[in-house]
Amino acid sequence: QNYPNPFNPSTTFNYELASETRVILKLYDITGREVVTLVDEIKPAGEYQVSFDASGLPSGVYIYRIEADKYMQAKKLILLR
DSSP states (O other): OBBSSSSSSEEEEEEESSEEEEEEEEEEETTTTEEEEEEEEOOOEEEEEEEEOTTTTTTTEEOOOOOEEEEEEEEEEEEEE
């Protein structure tokens, strides 16, 4: 999960990889339209932190989706102004 949630205007995503793999982390608006790609690259095993500044986005509910190897997760995050 991102932290903090709700957030204004920035939040951080943490993830850990057991082995080298391609990681894709994207943010979507509530209608499913892609807002931004935060990560799309091959990463070695380890712990990672991705910060995101949503200053240019309106308040609302967003969804992030992370994919790594056979793992996929999607969760809601809330931007409050």
